[in-house]
Amino acid sequence: MLLAAASAAQGVIQQIVSGLATGGVYASLALALVLIYRSMEALNFAQGEMAMFSTFIAWTLISVVHLNYYLAFAITIAVSMVGGFLLERVVIRPVEKAPPLTVVLVTLGLFFVINGMAGLIWQYVIKAFPGPPGFPQAPVSLGGVSVGIQDLFLIGVTVVLLAILYAFFRYTKLGLAMRSAALYPETSRLLGVRTSWMLALGWGMAAGVGAVSGMLIAPIEFLDPNLMQPILLYAFAAAVLGGIENPAGAVAGGFIVGVLLALIGTYVPGARDLRLAFGLVIIVAVLLVRPGGLFGRVHVARV
């Protein structure tokens, strides 16, 4: 009896750890969405496809060029940042001042273009994406709970990524200017900030963060051009849950969604295939009580 309870508790903890791991991926992509949303008030529907494209670049570097995994990881982030920056300059720049819905439509267009291009280049055949080498494959035991190394790697990378981004936005002049430009574009321009370039930098950073999320989830989900579509939905849910304008909230939302989905998928009978729906129901319930998200503010418009 006691033994059964203890093993049930271990099972729950295992699910929580694996939920935190995939939650970290949702958190990264949610953060990428928030980075762009804060400056354009538009959701970037292409964020997931950009991450998928980045992941294919990483796959090519690792499996075709035979580069070292970690080197490929770093190169992919750099290439993605440049790509995101250029994408903004070429595709988004012309509609920068258009209403948010126009921008959303353009990102939807990007979604299909990037998806089609990936299919053209890499075909719609699933590919195995390697996990990080140099780690033992067997799970390790932490206080009686067995935890997958892959899960720990995911959580670790997410935490490092978040720390870097936090430090950048909190302690560097450029980070401060990007925050200022996103929140207060008019005043920032009066202070000499080239807000349009800041927007492009924001796209570059979002693309880099998205690339990390793609490379982290690919070993678990297998790689094909539709890899990131469910992930984008989870990330969107996470961002809305945490407060779409609040980066810290989006990250927290990502982890919450990850854990929630893991627990629902395991413990609610028959919920494995319906877990996204279950998760969304819970999120809607939260939003009914707190319309601005768990950590967001409700906007009061002056009329």
Add this chain to the structure above:
Amino acid sequence: MALLELTDVQASYGSVKALHGVSLKVEEGTIVALLGANGAGKTTTLRAISGTVRKTGGNVLFDGQVINQRSPEDVARLGIAHVPEGRGTLAQLTVWENLKMGAYIRRDGAAVRQDFDRVVGYFPWIGKRRDQVAVTLSGGEQQMLAIARALMLRPRMMLLDEPSLGLAPLIVQDIYRIIETINREQRTTILLVEQNARTALHAAHHAYVIEVGHIAVEGNADELASQESIRKSYLGY
């Protein structure tokens, strides 16, 4: 030669014409007040200078160069600090971050640090509350912070949009005292827009009165203030 000169400047918001041809001069080192009723075009005149509204005619000359086509960020880089209507507080940032943003375009780190100290000299409370989020400041403090932030640019010229708006008379006095001190000590040229004509004329050397998009009266500030007919018909006191 005047530091700033507007000749027949016109501007519109969409199809609505806001300035019908405004001409004015601001001599280097002076305080000039632009007075007038709500909707007369005071704010639009400042926005035409800083490039935040589209000009449809006329010329803006700063230090002898035509700056009609410059973007707001380029006008700032010329050394014109515009404190906009509503103060433009960077509300979610801290007091200190607001000041850092004021110095954003500067590359002379050591001089920037000196200017931090000087600004704290003008506004001692800033030194003690530098990590406070700006949205939690009172209206008067936000106005002071906006002026402090403009000073961090080490501007040749400041454009102040209604520094007295919504503030208690004692706070208004404080703020105008500091504006005059900045003008005297830093030799900063100041163009300010006000509805509060009495206070502004007291501080200013020269003044213009704007009515429905064009200049109606101009003159020495003390002379304008002393003429009852002008006070009654244009300044409302």
